[in-house]
Amino acid sequence: MKNCLIIIILFFSFLMSFNFASANDNLNKYIFSNPYEIELIENLITEINNIEPNKISDFILGFNYDLKNRKDKMYSNCIIRLLVSNLCKKNLFYTMTDPKTSKFIEENLSNEIYDDENVWKKIKTWILLRPGLMELEKKRSIKDQEKEYEKYFMQRNELITKIIKNKNEYAPLLTYLSLLDGAALDYEERPNDFIKCEEKLKHLIKDYPDSEFAQYSAQQLASFYEVKGDPPKAIAELEKIINNSPNFYSGGGDFHSSIAGKLLTLYRDNGNKEKVKHYMKKINPIVKNYNEIISVCNQYLNAKEENK
Numbered sequence: 001m002k003n004c005l006i007i008i009i010l011f012f013s014f015l016m017s018f019n020f021a022s023a024n025d026n027l028n029k030y031i032f033s034n035p036y037e038i039e040l041i042e043n044l045i046t047e048i049n050n051i052e053p054n055k056i057s058d059f060i061l062g063f064n065y066d067l068k069n070r071k072d073k074m075y076s077n078c079i080i081r082l083l084v085s086n087l088c089k090k091n092l093f094y095t096m097t098d099p100k101t102s103k104f105i106e107e108n109l110s111n112e113i114y115d116d117e118n119v120w121k122k123i124k125t126w127i128l129l130r131p132g133l134m135e136l137e138k139k140r141s142i143k144d145q146e147k148e149y150e151k152y153f154m155q156r157n158e159l160i161t162k163i164i165k166n167k168n169e170y171a172p173l174l175t176y177l178s179l180l181d182g183a184a185l186d187y188e189e190r191p192n193d194f195i196k197c198e199e200k201l202k203h204l205i206k207d208y209p210d211s212e213f214a215q216y217s218a219q220q221l222a223s224f225y226e227v228k229g230d231p232p233k234a235i236a237e238l239e240k241i242i243n244n245s246p247n248f249y250s251g252g253g254d255f256h257s258s259i260a261g262k263l264l265t266l267y268r269d270n271g272n273k274e275k276v277k278h279y280m281k282k283i284n285p286i287v288k289n290y291n292e293i294i295s296v297c298n299q300y301l302n303a304k305e306e307n308k
Helices: 035-049 053-062 074-089 099-110 116-128 133-137 142-166 168-179 191-207 212-227 231-244 255-270 273-280 290-306
Strands: 004-006 184-186
Touching (some): 074 168, 133 142, 168 191, 212 231, 212 255, 231 255, 255 290, 273 290
């Protein structure tokens, strides 16, 4: 089976909801100390789902977010990605030639002010700087469409680079954000692109080792090792993360639970029953699908017992 890894944002299962009443600190020390963070994501999802397709650009233009005080948080990446993904889903109705959108993009591409307010405007410009389906269909060939897409991809990269140069405290977030901008990586068909992305992840980890984005990049690297057919290396990377990295709210749950979930799968595939039992205890029970995860693991463990 072809090893293909499609990366828009790692663990986009942050869209799942949570059940706070079931928290059990004996199994997982992490506590969601700020329910507002979770409500922020859930409320945004609800709002976006209720937007008329032709109103998505208006929503983004009017969307306000206190990025200044949350630029070091992984869930800020998730919020920006939510806006991007829904813009792309509704690209049949979106066009950069819309007068309000076009004016906003033009103003913020030429604006050389890099205070926090203008940085947020530039990030919204980065979100909107994507050709809609109507614009792409005006191009006569697939090759011309690809050139159009590449043109705006380069403009987005240039915009991010300028923000980082002028407002470096946003560098960890923006480096991670741009690293996975529309990335579709196929290890068998495009190994060079895969390797380049892998090297960029390593640089992000080296440059910003204490950031949440470095920890998430390490998880991404583990996924790369798995796709390249090296599960032991993936396991080693994931265990290093869960044993040495701080836990945090990643936009869909606590970070350590996502690592433990991946280790469960790898050890199950490896036939290591004891490790499966160990990492079952690391899954935070406040995650909505906690009972399903445990049920699947128990089925696996019981089947192993019966086959002895």
